[in-house]
Amino acid sequence: MEQARNYVCTECASAVPSGHKFCGACGAGVPNEAQTLETRFFGALQMPGKARLIVVRGDEAMGEGLSYLLQATEHVAGREADQIPFPSDNWLSPAHANFLYRGEKLVVRDEGSLNGVYIRIRGASPIQIGDHFMCGQQLFRIDATPKDTSGPEADQTHFYSSPRRPSAFRVTQVLEGGMDGIVCCAHEQSVQIGREDCDINFPDDVHMSPRHARVEMSGESLELVDENSQNGTYVRIRGERELSHGDYLFLGRNLLRVEVTA
Amino acid sequence: MIVCSRCSKENQDHYKFCLGCGAELPRQSSKPRSFSAPTPPGGTPSQGRTTNAPQVPQAQAGRAEALASAPQLELDPAPVEPARAKPVAVEDLLPPELAPLSEETSPCPHCGSQVPENFRFCHVCGDDLHAEASGEAFGDAPAERVSAPAVADAPQPAAARARLVLIQPDGSEGESFPLSGGRTLIGRGTGGIFANDAYLSPEHAEFRFEGDQLVVKDMESLNGVYIRIEPEVPIELFDGSIFRVGQEILRFEAPVAPDPAADGTQYMGSPHRGYLGRIALMIGRESTGNSYPIPPQGIHLGRERGDVVFPEDGYVSGLHCRVNSEVGHVFLTDVGSSNGTFVRVSNESYVPQGTFVLIGQQLFRAEY
Numbered sequence: 001m002e003q004a005r006n007y008v009c010t011e012c013a014s015a016v017p018s019g020h021k022f023c024g025a026c027g028a029g030v031p032n033e034a035q036t037l038e039t040r041f042f043g044a045l046q047m048p049g050k051a052r053l054i055v056v057r058g059d060e061a062m063g064e065g066l067s068y069l070l071q072a073t074e075h076v077a078g079r080e081a082d083q084i085p086f087p088s089d090n091w092l093s094p095a096h097a098n099f100l101y102r103g104e105k106l107v108v109r110d111e112g113s114l115n116g117v118y119i120r121i122r123g124a125s126p127i128q129i130g131d132h133f134m135c136g137q138q139l140f141r142i143d144a145t146p147k148d149t150s151g152p153e154a155d156q157t158h159f160y161s162s163p164r165r166p167s168a169f170r171v172t173q174v175l176e177g178g179m180d181g182i183v184c185c186a187h188e189q190s191v192q193i194g195r196e197d198c199d200i201n202f203p204d205d206v207h208m209s210p211r212h213a214r215v216e217m218s219g220e221s222l223e224l225v226d227e228n229s230q231n232g233t234y235v236r237i238r239g240e241r242e243l244s245h246g247d248y249l250f251l252g253r254n255l256l257r258v259e260v261t262a
Numbered sequence: 263m264i265v266c267s268r269c270s271k272e273n274q275d276h277y278k279f280c281l282g283c284g285a286e287l288p289r290q291s292s293k294p295r296s297f298s299a300p301t302p303p304g305g306t307p308s309q310g311r312t313t314n315a316p317q318v319p320q321a322q323a324g325r326a327e328a329l330a331s332a333p334q335l336e337l338d339p340a341p342v343e344p345a346r347a348k349p350v351a352v353e354d355l356l357p358p359e360l361a362p363l364s365e366e367t368s369p370c371p372h373c374g375s376q377v378p379e380n381f382r383f384c385h386v387c388g389d390d391l392h393a394e395a396s397g398e399a400f401g402d403a404p405a406e407r408v409s410a411p412a413v414a415d416a417p418q419p420a421a422a423r424a425r426l427v428l429i430q431p432d433g434s435e436g437e438s439f440p441l442s443g444g445r446t447l448i449g450r451g452t453g454g455i456f457a458n459d460a461y462l463s464p465e466h467a468e469f470r471f472e473g474d475q476l477v478v479k480d481m482e483s484l485n486g487v488y489i490r491i492e493p494e495v496p497i498e499l500f501d502g503s504i505f506r507v508g509q510e511i512l513r514f515e516a517p518v519a520p521d522p523a524a525d526g527t528q529y530m531g532s533p534h535r536g537y538l539g540r541i542a543l544m545i546g547r548e549s550t551g552n553s554y555p556i557p558p559q560g561i562h563l564g565r566e567r568g569d570v571v572f573p574e575d576g577y578v579s580g581l582h583c584r585v586n587s588e589v590g591h592v593f594l595t596d597v598g599s600s601n602g603t604f605v606r607v608s609n610e611s612y613v614p615q616g617t618f619v620l621i622g623q624q625l626f627r628a629e630y
Contacts, residue, residue, distance in 0.1 A: 079527070091530040093523075114523050115530040138532040149546030153484055157450065158460040160485040160623075162510045163575065164545045175537070175555070178520040178529035183542070183553035252530060 007034040047071060048261055051106045053084065053099070056248070057255040067259075070106065075099040077251055078111070091115050091252030099243075106260060108249065109240035117241075118234035120248035125235055127215065127224040129169065132236040134250060135193050135229065136208030139174045142215060142222060145185065168217040171200065190216040194227075207231050264288065275374050424469075424476055424630030426619065428455060439626070445470045448621070449481070455624070461485050462622035469613075476628055478619065479610035488604035489611055490618035496593035497605055499585065504544065504606040505594055506620065507563060508577030511544040514585070514592065515553075538587045541570070560586025562597070577601050 006015040011028035018037045021030055041047060047069075055066040068075070068084050077084035078096035086092050093113040100107060110117045118134055127133065129144045145168065150161040164185075171191045173181035184191050184200045192198040194211040202208050209229035216223050226233035234250050243249075247258040264273045268285040279286055367376040372389035382392055422440035430436045437455050439448070448456055451464035463483040470477050480487045488506050491497050499505075501516035516539045522528060536558045542550035554561065554570050562568030564581035572578045579599035586593060596603035604620050613619060613628045620626075 090526065090528045093527050094525055114525075114527045139530060146546065146549040149549050152460075153463075155464055156460070157463045157484045159547060160461050160511065161545050162512075162543050162551070164543075164551055167551075170551075173555075174529075174531040176529065176531040176534040178531065179517055179534070179537070179555075180540070180553070181532055181537070181555045183551070185551050 049104065051099070051243070051258060051260040054257040054259060055254060056257050057253070058086070070099050070101075073101055076111070078113075086252065086254055089252040089254060092254075096251055102242075106243045106258070107240050108237070108243055110237060115252060116236040118236050118250040119241060119243075120232040120234050121224060121226055124223050124225040127222045127235060129222070131224075131238075132174070133213075133224055134234040135212045136202060136205040136231060138193075138202060138205060138208065140193070141172045141174050143170045143172050143183075145169060169215070169222060171215055173200070186215075186217065189218075190214050423471060424628060426469075426626035427629055429618070429625040429627060435627075441469045441476070441630075443471055447481070449483070450622075456622070459622035459624060467621055472612075476613040476615075476630055477610055478607060478613050480607050485622060487607045487611075488620035489607055489613065490602040490604050490620070491594070491596050493596045493598045496588070496595045499539075499592045499594050501539070503594075503608070506604040506606070507582050507599075508565070508572060508575040508601060510572055510575060510578070512541050512563075513544055513550065514594075515540045515542055538585075538592050541585060556585055556587075556592070558587060560584055 004015055006017050007030065008014070009016050009023035009026060009028055009030075012023060012026035014023055014025035016023050016030055016034070018035065021035055022028065023030065051070045053068045053070065055064055055068075058064045058066060072083070075083045076095050076098050077086065077092075078094050079086060079089060079092040080094035081096070084099070092115070093111070095111050096113040096115075097117045098109045098111050100109065108117055108119075116132065118132075127142060129142050132139060132141050134140070150159045152158045165187075167185035167187070168189055169191075170183055170185045171193070172183045175181045182200055187199060191200065192211065192214045193200045193202075193208075194213075195201060195203055195205065195208050196210055198211060209227070209231070211227050212229040213224065213226050213233040216225060224233060224235060232248060234248070243258045243260070245258065245260040249256045249258065264275060264287050265271070266273060266285055266287065273287060366379040368379060369375065370377045370384040370387060370389055370391065373384060373387040375384060375386040377384050377386075377391065383390055423443040424441040425438040426441065427438050428436035439455055446469045447465055447467075448462075448469070449464050449466035450456055450459060450462040456462055456466070461484075463481070463485070465481045466483040467487045468479045468481055470479070478487055478489075486504070499514040501514065503514045505512055505514075517537060520529065535555075537555040538558060538560075540553045540555050541561075541563075542553035545551040561570055562581060562584045563570045563572070563578075564583075565572050565575060565578040567581040568584075579601065581597055582599040583594060583596045583603045586595070594603065594605065602618060604618075615628065615630055617628050618625060619628055
């Protein structure tokens with residue numbers, strides 16, 4: 001006694017090989033499942049080549065641990081987005097960022113958001129005047145040293161300026177709401193940020209490491225260096241950025257981890 | 263290791279209270295160390311005071327040597343740049359326990375922790391290390407009470423109702439400048455003791471009397487007129503108020519924020535702790551350098567102590583002034599600094615008898 005080796009037509013009991021939509025003997029329809037031998041995944045998460053976003057720290061409405069499978073070609077995240085919504089985070093623009101595939105590569109594109117998309121740097125990263133970056137709960141901007149406006153008047157009166165020394169650049173803390181906070185002009189060639197004994201100190205920021213990051217002028221260019229901080233240093237991306245497995249992104253208050261299965 | 267007598271928990275040697283039950287841990291008897299703070303004779307210029315100090319604690323030895331090696335008579339060495347205004351050039355040395363961390367340490371007699379030599383209290387257990395040392399460290403006599411005789415070169419004209427007494431860089435009194443009962447304009451263009459001050463505008467300020475009160479008016483000068491504020495008397499700061507501490511010009515800036523975006527998105531940033539505004543260091547006509555936001559509890563400024571410190575400005579006192587808020591207004595208060603805190607006159611101001619006025623690079627006392 002043996003089992004029939006093919007699908008058996010429910011009308012006429014003839015064998016129907018895979019790939020047939022109708023029974024060759026009686027013309028009865030063949031159910032979808034029996035038409036091909038394609039094996040499906042139990043869940044979409046098993047699909048290869050597709051990336052996931054894991055919400056490591058979410059806002060109140062969207063819990064932590066939530067994950068989004070990026071199985072379409074474009075996925076918009078934002079306060080009023082359909083695909084990746086974060087409705088209660090008012091630091092997010094309605095359509096904030098777009099996760100999309102370019103060929104095999106996943107990229108994130110800032111959709112002209114107010115507050116931008118931040119990616120965790122690995123080690124050191126080049127940075128420019130005007131760029132923003134985050135350490136712990138703090139947001140910073142790199143500014144140029146302003147032009148010297150302390151020269152004498154036409155009538156030869158000298159301007160009394162506070163003592164100062166040459167400074168290659170400055171780091172400005174940006175406060176929630178947009179006001180500037182601490183401004184620190186670089187001593188020599190670098191500005192060190194951390195909890196204690198740095199140029200800019202945040203003793204009460206529990207997400208910041210004692211020595212967290214520094215901005216350094218090397219030659220003519222600036223570099224942002226993460227000093228093996230526990231929570232990392234994030235830099236605001238310009239335009240779009242290719243993502244790879246293990247990248248971390250801040251969108252407003254939400255911290256996302258990128259997972260790309262091979 | 264200290265074993266708690268109540269709960270038997272083992273605690274580290276420097277703990278004051280038991281980690282397990284909170285009971286007070288046994289104290290060793292504290293042995294006060296011999297320490298004699300140099301007592302500054304009232305009003306002696308610091309150079310003499312420091313070099314004569316019999317025992318200079320470690321942290322200050324370097325500074326004292328530097329001072330000692332300077333020519334004794336050269337109280338006001340020629341500056342490299344055009345001289346900056348120097349409010350009474352007294353090197354306001356910190357009490358030794360407040361000087362920068364000493365590298366030398368000695369064990370705390372109470373808890374045994376290694377404590378920097380210049381600490382007065384143990385940083386671990388809070389024990390008073392110099393219980394017998396006298397407390398005159400803060401009692402610096404005001405620098406202006408230097409006993410040099412007033413050099414009254416210019417005999418006062420009969421019409422003079424008041425005079426501006428020049429305070430020289432070493433703290434002694436210099437020439438006097440008479441002020442009549444009418445309007446007296448001073449500036450680089452008016453000559454005399456003002457002629458060589460490159461920081462004075464040609465027409466800088468005008469003095470006049472209103473009743474019994476002397477009034478100064480800033481004639482839209484470049485560098486302004488500064489008046490020393492009384493210690494412990496709060497002066498309100500407004501957006502753009504400028505004040506001077508040592509050699510530093512600081513501006514108070516009220517909080518400003520950009521308008522929120524039309525789509526309701528808020529600007530993200532560091533936590534905003536209800537800042538009252540900022541103080542910013544003026545390094546040009548409209549440019550500022552380092553700046554610090556002022557939290558609701560206020561901030562202290564000083565050379566070594568406080569939230570904002572000026573370790574390189576010898577004219578700033580260890581703890582100099584504070585900026586804080588009361589009933590929704592922001593105030594500046596001098597906390598007993600040696601050289602004073604000066605507020606820039608906005609348009610005009612009364613000048614009470616005895617007030618110090620900083621004009622250009624020179625400091626005067628108004629007497630009438």
